[in-house]
Amino acid sequence: xxxxxxxxxxxxxxxxxxxxxxxxxxxxxxxxxxxxxxxxxxxxxxxxxxxxxxxxxxxxxxxxxxxxxxxxxxxxxxxxxxxxxxxxxxxxxxxxxxxxxxxxxxxxxxxxxxxxxxxxxxxxxxxxxxxxxxxxxxxxxxxxxxxxxxxxxxxxxxxxxxxxxxxxxxxxxxxxxxxxxxxxxxxxxxxxxxxxxxxxxxxxxxxxxxxxxxxxxxxxxxxxxxxxxxxxxxxxxxxxxxxxxxxxxxxxxxxxxxxxxxxxxxxxxxxxxxxxxxxxxxxxxxxxxxxxxxxxxxxxxxxxxxxxxxxxxxxxxxxxxxxxxxxxxxxxxxxxx
Amino acid sequence: xxxxxxxxxxxxxxxxxxxxxxxxxxxxxxxxxxxxxxxxxxxxxxxxxxxxxxxxxxxxxxxxxxxxxxxxxxxxxxxxxxxxxxxxxxxxxxxxxxxxxxxxxxxxxxxxxxxxxxxxxxxxxxxxxxxxxxxxxxxxxxxxxxxxxxxxxxxxxxxxxxxxxxxxxxxxxxxxxxxxxxxxxxxxxxxxxxxxxxxxxxxxxxxxxxxxxxxxxxxxxxxxxxxxxxxxxxxxxxxxxxxxxxxxxxxxxxxxxxxxxxxxxxxxxxxxxxxxxxxxxxxxxxxxxxxxxxxxxxxxxxxxxxxxxxxxxxxxxxxxxxxxxxxxxxxxxxxxx
DNA sequence: GCATTTTGTTTAAACGATTAAACATACCTT
DNA sequence: AAGGTATGTTTAATCGTTTAAACAAAATGC
Numbered sequence: 001x002x003x004x005x006x007x008x009x010x011x012x013x014x015x016x017x018x019x020x021x022x023x024x025x026x027x028x029x030x031x032x033x034x035x036x037x038x039x040x041x042x043x044x045x046x047x048x049x050x051x052x053x054x055x056x057x058x059x060x061x062x063x064x065x066x067x068x069x070x071x072x073x074x075x076x077x078x079x080x081x082x083x084x085x086x087x088x089x090x091x092x093x094x095x096x097x098x099x100x101x102x103x104x105x106x107x108x109x110x111x112x113x114x115x116x117x118x119x120x121x122x123x124x125x126x127x128x129x130x131x132x133x134x135x136x137x138x139x140x141x142x143x144x145x146x147x148x149x150x151x152x153x154x155x156x157x158x159x160x161x162x163x164x165x166x167x168x169x170x171x172x173x174x175x176x177x178x179x180x181x182x183x184x185x186x187x188x189x190x191x192x193x194x195x196x197x198x199x200x201x202x203x204x205x206x207x208x209x210x211x212x213x214x215x216x217x218x219x220x221x222x223x224x225x226x227x228x229x230x231x232x233x234x235x236x237x238x239x240x241x242x243x244x245x246x247x248x249x250x251x252x253x254x255x256x257x258x259x260x261x262x263x264x265x266x267x268x269x270x271x272x273x274x275x276x277x278x279x280x281x282x283x284x285x286x287x288x289x290x291x292x293x294x295x296x297x298x299x300x301x302x303x304x305x306x307x308x309x310x311x312x313x314x315x316x317x318x319x320x321x322x323x324x325x326x327x328x329x330x331x332x333x334x335x336x337x
Numbered sequence: 338x339x340x341x342x343x344x345x346x347x348x349x350x351x352x353x354x355x356x357x358x359x360x361x362x363x364x365x366x367x368x369x370x371x372x373x374x375x376x377x378x379x380x381x382x383x384x385x386x387x388x389x390x391x392x393x394x395x396x397x398x399x400x401x402x403x404x405x406x407x408x409x410x411x412x413x414x415x416x417x418x419x420x421x422x423x424x425x426x427x428x429x430x431x432x433x434x435x436x437x438x439x440x441x442x443x444x445x446x447x448x449x450x451x452x453x454x455x456x457x458x459x460x461x462x463x464x465x466x467x468x469x470x471x472x473x474x475x476x477x478x479x480x481x482x483x484x485x486x487x488x489x490x491x492x493x494x495x496x497x498x499x500x501x502x503x504x505x506x507x508x509x510x511x512x513x514x515x516x517x518x519x520x521x522x523x524x525x526x527x528x529x530x531x532x533x534x535x536x537x538x539x540x541x542x543x544x545x546x547x548x549x550x551x552x553x554x555x556x557x558x559x560x561x562x563x564x565x566x567x568x569x570x571x572x573x574x575x576x577x578x579x580x581x582x583x584x585x586x587x588x589x590x591x592x593x594x595x596x597x598x599x600x601x602x603x604x605x606x607x608x609x610x611x612x613x614x615x616x617x618x619x620x621x622x623x624x625x626x627x628x629x630x631x632x633x634x635x636x637x638x639x640x641x642x643x644x645x646x647x648x649x650x651x652x653x654x655x656x657x658x659x660x661x662x663x664x665x666x667x668x669x670x671x672x673x674x
Numbered sequence: 675g676c677a678t679t680t681t682g683t684t685t686a687a688a689c690g691a692t693t694a695a696a697c698a699t700a701c702c703t704t
Numbered sequence: 705a706a707g708g709t710a711t712g713t714t715t716a717a718t719c720g721t722t723t724a725a726a727c728a729a730a731a732t733g734c
Binding site: 045048049052067075078092093095111112251255258277281 | 414418591620
Binding site: 338339384386387389390391392 | 719720721722723
C-alpha cells in the first residue's frame with residue numbers, strides 16, 4: 001500500500017479507502033481510478049494478516065474432524081468448505097484421531113491463529129476442552145458428537161431413531177437375531193445408536209442377548225472387527241443380521257464376510273450407518289441409515305455464523321434419519337446412477 | 338502480553354523473551370518463572386496473527402486439491418497434514434473442482450493469507466497461474482499434476498509405466514482387446530496414462546482401435562461413464578478388459594458393470610489406477626496401480642520445506658508404479674486384513 | 675579503585691493494514 | 705462577504721507481537 005500511495009502521490013489511508021470501497025462518493029473518480037490501476041500494476045495483494053490484526057477478524061474457521069481421510073469426515077469437510085466459501089470464510093482443518101491430547105493441541109493451534117469460530121467433532125473425553133472454550137466465549141458448533149450435560153450448539157443425527165428404524169426393518173424381513181458392531185465408546189452418537197438398537201429389539205419383543213453386541217476399540221478396530229463378526233456368525237446360535245455402527249466398521253466387516261463366503265442377505269442381512277461408495281460396490285449394495293450431510297453442514301455453518309455475529313442462544317439440531325433399503329436386506333439388485 | 342507484563346511488573350519485551358525462550362541465561366530465573374506462571378494464570382494465548390505480521394512467517398501452508406471429498410485427495414490431505422504438523426505447520430485447504438477460475442481465486446485467498454508455501458494439484462489450463470506464482474518466487478510444489486514446459490517442483494507417479502504394467506499384465510492373462518476409460522483432459526498425468534496404455538498395446542503387437550478409448554468429460558463424468566462402458570462391451574467386437582484412469586471412474590463404472598451382470602474377470606478383466614476401500618468390496622477385488630501416497634506426500638512436504646528455506650533448485654520426482662494383482666484380473670479371491 | 679565485561683531489563687521502532695478525527699478547499703447561501 | 709456545508713485528503717493512533725539497541729547495575733580484572 002505504501003508503494004501504491006507513493007506512486008500515485010497520496011496517503012496510504014486513501015489507498016485503503018479506495019481498495020475497500022469505503023467513503024464512496026467522497027473520493028475523486030480520477031484518483032480512485034489511478035489507485036486501482038496502480039494496485040494491479042504493482043500486483044498488490046492485501047496482507048490479510050495485517051488486516052486481521054487490525055480488524056480482529058480473520059475470516060477463517062477451524063474444523064476438527066476425527067480423520068480427514070475418512071469418507072464421512074471428508075464429505076463433511078467439503079460441504080463446510082463450500083458453505084464457508086459462500087460467506088468468504090477460509091477453512092483450516094485438523095484430524096484429532098479420536099485423541100484428546102491431539103484435539104486439544106489442535107484447538108490451541110487454531111485459536112492461536114485467531115480463527116473466528118470452530119466446527120468440532122470432539123473425541124471421547126474432551127468435555128473439559130469444550131467447557132474451556134465455552135467459558136472463553138469462543139463461537140463453536142459441535143457436529144456429529146455431543147456431550148449431554150454441556151449445553152452447546154450441536155448438529156447431528158437422530159441416531160436413536162436411525163437404529164430403531166434399522167432394527168424394525170430387520171424384524172420386518174423376518175430377522176430375529178440381530179447383532180450390533182460398534183465402537184467401545186461413550187460418545188453420545190454411539191450410545192444413542194446402541195440405545196436405539198436395544199429399544200428396537202425390545203419393542204419387537206426380542207430379548208437382546210449380550211453376545212449380540214460387539215464393541216471394538218476405536219484405536220484398534222481393524223483387528224477387532226474381524227473377530228467380532230466371526231464370533232457373531234459362529235456362536236452357538238448365530239445372528240441372522242448385523243447392524244454396523246459406522247461405514248468404516250461396515251467396510252472392514254464386509255471384507256471379512258466376503259472372504260468367508262457368507263451370503264448376504266440370505267445368511268446374513270446387513271445394515272450400516274452412513275453411506276459411501278464402498279458400500280455400493282458390495283455385491284449386495286448395503287441398506288444404510290443415511291445422514292443428511294449437506295443439511296448438517298449447512299446448519300452447522302449457519303449456527304456458527306449466528307454465533308460469531310454475537311448470538312448467545314444455543315441451538316441443538318437432531319436431523320431425521322432416513323433408512324435407505326437396498327439389496328443387503330433383501331431388496332432386489334437395483335442401481336442408481 | 339501487556340497484562341502479564343503489568344502484573345509481573347516488567348516490560349512486554351521481557352515477557353516475549355521468556356515466552357519464546359530467547360536470551361536464555363540472561364534472564365533471572367525468578368522473573369522468568371513468574372512470567373510463565375502468570376501467563377498460564379491469565380490463560381495467555383499467543384496471537385499468532387500479530388506474530389506472523391512481525392516475523393513475516395505464518396507457519397501455514399496452503400493445499401489445493403481437486404475435491405477434498407474424493408478419497409485420493411483426502412488421503413493425500415491427511416498425509417500432508419501429518420507431515421506439516423511434524424514441522425509445526427498448519428494446513429489451509431481448498432477444492433478447485435478442476436476449475437481454473439476457482440483454483441485461481443483459491444490461490445489468491447491463500448496467498449493473501451500469507452501462507453508460507455503451497456502444495457497444488459492444479460486443474461487443466463492453469464499454466465498461467467503457475468507461471469505467475471513461479472515468477473513471484475512463491476514456494477510451491479505440484480502434486481499429481483505437472484505442466485511440461487514449466488519447470489517446477491513436482492511429485493507424482495510414473496503414470497506411463499503404470500499403464501504399461503497394467504496392459505502387459507492384461508496381455509499376460511490372455512486379453513487382447515483392452516479398453517481405456519479416462520477423462521477428456523490434457524493433464525499430464527492423464528496423457529501419460531494414455532500414452533502408457535498405447536505403448537503397452539503396441540509393445541505386445543496389438544493395434545489399438547480408436548473405439549477402445551473412451552474419454553469422459555471431467556465435469557460431467559457420472560453421466561458419461563455408464564455410456565462409455567456400455568459402448569465398450571456392446572460394440573461389434575467388445576473389449577475383454579478395461580483399464581480405468583482413476584478410482585472415481587472405476588467406482589462408477591463398476592456400478593454399471595454390477596448392475597448389468599457383467600462377470601469380472603470372466604467377461605471383462607478390470608484394472609484401475611489408485612486404491613480405495615470401494616474397490617476392495619467389489620466381489621472381485623480390483624487389480625490396481627498403486628500410488629505410494631505416503632511417500633508422495635512426504636516428498637512433497639520435504640521439497641516444499643527446502644523451497645521455503647530458500648532453495649532455488651527444482652526437484653521432480655516420478656514415483657514408481659506398483660501393480661497390485663487381485664481377483665479382477667483372475668487371481669483367486671484373497672483378502673488381507 | 676577504575677575500567678571493562680557481564681548480566682538483566684527497558685525503550686522504541688517496526689510489521690501492514692484500518693479508521694476516527696482533523697484538516698484543507700471549494701461551493702452554497704443569504 | 706461571512707458563515708455554513710460539502711467534498712476530498714491527510715494525520716496519527718492502533719492492533720499484538722518481535723527485536724536491535726540502549727541502558728543500568730553488578731561482577732570482574734588488574
